[in-house]
Amino acid sequence: MTTTLAPAPLADDRPIWDIWLSSLWLPAVLAADALGVFAALDAEPADAAGLADRLALDGEALVSLLALLSGLGLARVRHGRFELTAPGRLYLRRGEPLYWGEALGVMGHSPVVELLCQSLRGAAPKGHYQAARQWGEGQAAEEAAAAVARVMQSQSLPSALGLAALDAFEGVKRLLDVAGGSGCFAVALAQRHPDMRCTVLELPAMGPIVAGHVAQAGLGHRVEVVEADMFADAWPGGYEAVLFSNVFHDWDARANSLLAAKAFDALVPKGRVMLHEMLLADQRDGPLAAAAFSMMMLLAVGGRQYAARELAAMLAEAGFGDALVRPAFGHYSLVSAARP
Numbered sequence: 001m002t003t004t005l006a007p008a009p010l011a012d013d014r015p016i017w018d019i020w021l022s023s024l025w026l027p028a029v030l031a032a033d034a035l036g037v038f039a040a041l042d043a044e045p046a047d048a049a050g051l052a053d054r055l056a057l058d059g060e061a062l063v064s065l066l067a068l069l070s071g072l073g074l075a076r077v078r079h080g081r082f083e084l085t086a087p088g089r090l091y092l093r094r095g096e097p098l099y100w101g102e103a104l105g106v107m108g109h110s111p112v113v114e115l116l117c118q119s120l121r122g123a124a125p126k127g128h129y130q131a132a133r134q135w136g137e138g139q140a141a142e143e144a145a146a147a148v149a150r151v152m153q154s155q156s157l158p159s160a161l162g163l164a165a166l167d168a169f170e171g172v173k174r175l176l177d178v179a180g181g182s183g184c185f186a187v188a189l190a191q192r193h194p195d196m197r198c199t200v201l202e203l204p205a206m207g208p209i210v211a212g213h214v215a216q217a218g219l220g221h222r223v224e225v226v227e228a229d230m231f232a233d234a235w236p237g238g239y240e241a242v243l244f245s246n247v248f249h250d251w252d253a254r255a256n257s258l259l260a261a262k263a264f265d266a267l268v269p270k271g272r273v274m275l276h277e278m279l280l281a282d283q284r285d286g287p288l289a290a291a292a293f294s295m296m297m298l299l300a301v302g303g304r305q306y307a308a309r310e311l312a313a314m315l316a317e318a319g320f321g322d323a324l325v326r327p328a329f330g331h332y333s334l335v336s337a338a339r340p
Helices: 014-034 038-042 046-054 059-071 086-089 102-106 111-120 129-134 142-164 182-194 207-216 253-266 288-301 308-317
Strands: 075-078 080-082 174-178 197-202 223-227 239-245 269-278 321-325 333-340
Touching: 014 038, 014 059, 014 102, 014 142, 014 223, 038 046, 038 080, 046 059, 046 080, 046 321, 059 075, 059 288, 080 086, 080 321, 102 174, 111 288, 129 142, 129 207, 129 288, 142 182, 142 207, 142 239, 174 182, 182 239, 182 269, 197 207, 207 269, 239 253, 253 269, 253 308, 269 308, 308 321, 308 333
Parallel strands: 174 197, 174 239, 197 223, 239 269
Antiparallel strands: 075 080, 269 333, 321 333
């Protein structure tokens, strides 16, 4: 039976995202306090790399933390370096009369605070990344895949419907959705664009789940599933568009460069690669939602959100040009670039 979905939700889901991501605000502030970030920035402003050297922390992890502290109004960028704002100086410096740390620290027993501290030190807790490592190695178990797919479907369906409504996909006849999760993006795109055929590239454990969603939507004739490890296995080719939604934020620049190169090979000339992500500002000082999501990705898989210029640079390194950035749905943006 075909399931008919609205072209796009009548209201975007930013308030829901904000509620969910707010769970990272206090743990991030407490972790920053515990690791001496506020004291270090008060003594001397620094960029993420410089602060990492001074505090023996992980520079990539600090990108996420500093972006979130900026989004919360506790830090800001000036002349390329982060410094405390007035609220940061007044209320978060230990030993000062107006220090809020004792009150904030009432919640310091939260395990998330310790997980963040260990992640910021570059020493993830043993076992905390086990599922992510298995996923990255293409070894996702069926039970874990089913649980992840339910979360992805719930979290991503609104933005999938919103993305499909953009004119960015007009004229695309063949699209490859890499690491397509539950398949909601491919389904939404196929429903919106009757002439489009989609391929969802996913791990074997996810394949039957995606196929089930596709069959429920009555799109088995236009949406196929290819089971593969996106890093280790060959990709099908001949596509006019390659979509990555919430994929690059899982990985470091080196891994993303490999994905960009494989996308280049999968595209026909003039085809476009499309990155659907929440974007950090170019100064990486917010915005709040993207920064909080970046902290969440640090905890979940050791990844982070990127700025548009960072993603464009990765694509340029793979040979892409004509990079474009446009708002998508809610907090999301679409960064695209063309194969010559």
